[in-house]
Amino acid sequence: MPEGHSVHRIARQFDRNVVGHRVAASSPQGRFAEGAAVIDGRTATQVRAVGKQMFLEFDDDIWLRVHLGMYGAWDFAGEIIVDPTIASANGRMGQTNQRGTDLPPVFDAAGENSLTSIGAPRKARGHVRMSEQTRGLADDGEQWPPPIVGQVRLRLLTEATSADLRGPTACQLQTPEEMAATVASLGPDPLVDDAAAGEERFAAVVRRKPTPIGLLLMDQSVVSGIGNVYRAELLFRARLDPHTPGRDVPDEVVRGIWRDWVRLLAIGVETGQMMTMDDLDPDAYRRAMASRDDRHWVYHRAGLPCRVCGTAIVLEEMAARKLYWCPNCQR
Structure with a gap:
């Protein structure tokens, strides 16, 4: 999707x-x-x-x-x-040290130049x-x-x-x-809503819900735009167990997830790819832009060793959608 x-x-x-x-x-x-x-x-x-x-x-x-x-x-x-710039709605584009705009073209399996999408x-x-x-x-x-x-x-x-x-x-x-x-029924979108106001809306809803955070992130009435890939990656980056009830997630972690979503969404709009790994050297960044297998921490890596701790990544179903996570890093 x-x-x-x-x-x-x-x-x-x-x-x-x-x-x-x-x-x-x-x-x-x-x-x-x-x-x-x-x-x-x-x-x-x-x-x-x-x-x-x-x-x-x-x-x-x-x-x-x-x-x-x-x-x-x-x-x-x-x-x-x-449009090569794909500027965000509020005029700000997420900054990352791996934007790679000065690198030669990187073509993915579909023949797309991933650096300009x-x-x-x-x-x-x-x-x-x-x-x-x-x-x-x-x-x-x-x-x-x-x-x-x-x-x-x-x-x-x-x-x-x-x-x-x-x-x-x-x-x-x-x-x-x-x-x-229809728009009012949707959760905040970092490229539409004021980022600070969106954070408050998101945090207020999550902190009162007994629903697992792994489900809340996919609920478009809670937050807009997150799907299977970003859900798995945001939870790993937060080192958060997907089954944790929203109301039990510390406030600073909830807010950290929102701010991370603001950043990752801007990078996705700019590059055309769901790049969720940080601090890559130029060669690693080129590989990641060319191949999804090198672009994510846990998504689509069932059974493979966690990139951080080496534990096998788990694949399970949560509300009929595939969920990837590390049972060691995210406990």
Whole structure:
């Protein structure tokens, strides 16, 4: 499932390529035909990302809400204006000693330059998929509009750019009131909410809940944007047992998790990768950008030795989702 950094990056692509343009909307699959007819011919006026959900506004206060869920993705084609900076909503980008912006390109298994994620600033004729695993640009020929491939729930077409939505959990139109209610139901997002106010909201909810912290971090009404990868990594970085009831987690640890999420989310938006390891030398950083296996402390490392203590990483199910953790470091 796309986590918060991916959705913020997708929103930024919409801001550069779709907002301010008149859009032809259609539902090739047919499942969103009525909604597409409503926004067809309207101009996209703004886009917002909150946690794992994106909201695209059109003329006359019509909002399109999209939640990609487990399998959703956006495919962009045509003249794609790519943003190399992906600045955060509040103008601040998380600083880390392994940003590597002066290093040569590092290509992952999908052919993506991980240090800039989806390329340098340019108008590129091509195709890019944006989901949890963003793919690099590829030649799609000269046909315009591009052919419909597979089950496309919604196509948004400007004069130069096409955005195809596939497999979302939610794709619906909302009034401003409905959109505001949806956002209000979500927990704080570091790239949307004031960081200090978000910390207070997060800490207040966690400290009164008997629910295990490993479940609370995945609850989008508690905090927005955290999925399986960031949940496992945040808990390891805090050296916290995932089964600890929220109300039993010391206040300073709860606040530390929030501040760590602020930092990791900013890095994820900037690099396009869920980089959760610190203090890597340049060679190790390049490996981490090129391969997920070198990017995380515990995620996807079941049975492998903990990078800190050597204990085998445990894999278990928590609320039907995979949870990775070290039973020694996180006790």
